[in-house]
């Protein structure tokens with residue numbers, strides 16, 4: 329019996345599977361938005377006492393530690409962390425067959441504790457065991473690293489290994505939530521289990537699995553959906569794991585498509601914002617795609633200065649962020665003082681990490697995201713002349729951050745290009761690129777800027793969550809109408825839009841961004857501070873009260889986990 333897990337066995341009935349999860353900055357088992365969402369989900373499950381266990385990979389070598397070289401290019405390193413320092417090893421082992429070998433898996437237990445003491449367990453699966461061959465010991469090392477076959481082996485460990493581990497530990501799970509398609513092999517393990525216990529033909533077995541599975545898809549970008557060659561699947565899993573004539577209709581004829589597999593074996597499927605659900609519905613006609621818009625964990629992303637303000641007038645705000653709807657009652661001078669406090673913290677961090685001294689009285693525009701094509705991180709700095717002209721009337725400064733995946737050459741190029749442009753703007757316009765965007769840096773950035781910019785190419789931003797974190801701290805959003813912002817933007821009240829309704833041509837967005845900055849955003853900051861602060865309060869009360877992970881998890885519970 330594994331003692332540390334005992335308190336959770338009786339009360340847990342839901343398992344949440346995710347390739348990545350951001351538990352705390354020191355645990356490098358995440359890369360970006362998907363992992364942050366999984367972490368916020370776990371924090372809200374603890375707050376709400378939901379009966380959930382989380383399953384992920386240990387990712388001992390992390391994702392990517394980013395340095396910026398003198399020429400402005402990204403230098404990537406491993407980003408190891410030490411499970412023994414943060415988690416408890418459980419004396420349980422199970423095996424999955426990979427290429428005919430038994431690959432043994434052991435879990436680390438990390439417990440998420442909410443401020444009032446409720447806890448949920450997280451299992452981090454690890455193959456770095458003496459029992460395994462040297463190459464198998466590395467399967468759970470590099471998050472999103474290696475080639476397609478490496479990824480396939482990781483997803484076998486996550487989906488099949490994860491399901492077996494829960495069973496071996498004594499969990500009795502009625503609902504499995506697949507956070508993105510990476511864990512979809514789990515559905516095949518459940519099919520096999522059903523068959524062994526006396527299945528009733530494939531159609532009935534599929535229905536049985538569908539009753540237990542919930543699938544959340546996160547990306548309308550084609551490359552974001554894993555596909556594996558059937559020859560590889562056959563070599564890795566063996567030909568009879570699930571017979572191929574049964575698997576192909578469920579997972580795709582030519583290649584095994586993890587999204588298809590999850591869609592076909594989940595009784596509830598959702599996108600992560602209304603627009604994203606519509607886009608997904610068009611990509612996969614014939615499936616019913618619901619929408620549950622993402623949210624962020626309020627206490628995690630709120631600067632201490634704002635937390636104190638909220639605490640004073642709304643003592644239960646952390647547990648029930650809906651209460652922030654009354655943040656419009658805050659005093660203007662308190663809101664401004666809290667904001668300037670958060671801004672000073674960020675400016676100190678910018679100085680420390682880049683040597684750039686920013687001015688606390690000049691508006692600071694922030695942009696931090698994955699450096700990849702559709703996020704268009706190059707849009708803001710595209711027209712150096714125009715930026716200079718705007719700055720001559722209304723001075724501003726810019727801080728940016730973000731990693732590019734080691735295989736994303738366009739993203740890497742964008743980072744170099746951003747640095748070139750920053751040099752051209754210097755010294756008139758103060759700019760800084762902060763290396764190694766992670767959870768800790770994100771907390772400082774989303775609280776300390778004045779304006780949070782987002783420029784995705786519609787409809788490719790599934791949701792976006794960093795703008796929600798900004799709103800919790802009274803930071804105003806300026807964003808293309810895509811993902812969550814379609815639902816949150818009241819132009820001139822909660823922030824500003826770039827473009828009108830998302831239907832305008834994308835080539836318009838650059839001009840519109842500059843027009844907005846020069847025509848509305850910066851003049852409001854300089855000439856109508858009362859209105860600016862009024863908008864900060866509108867942003868908190870109208871955005872933070874709704875786009876939080878408490879509301880999100882209440883909806884998953886009543887709409888996805890408990891189904892008629």
Ligand SMILES: *Cc1c(COP(=O)(O)O)cnc(C)c1O
Nearest residue numbers: 360361697766767770792793794
């Ligand atoms: C919130 C967050 C993200 C996701 O932000 P988007 O708005 O979806 O781009 C990515 N990385 C880190 C470190 C974050 O904190």
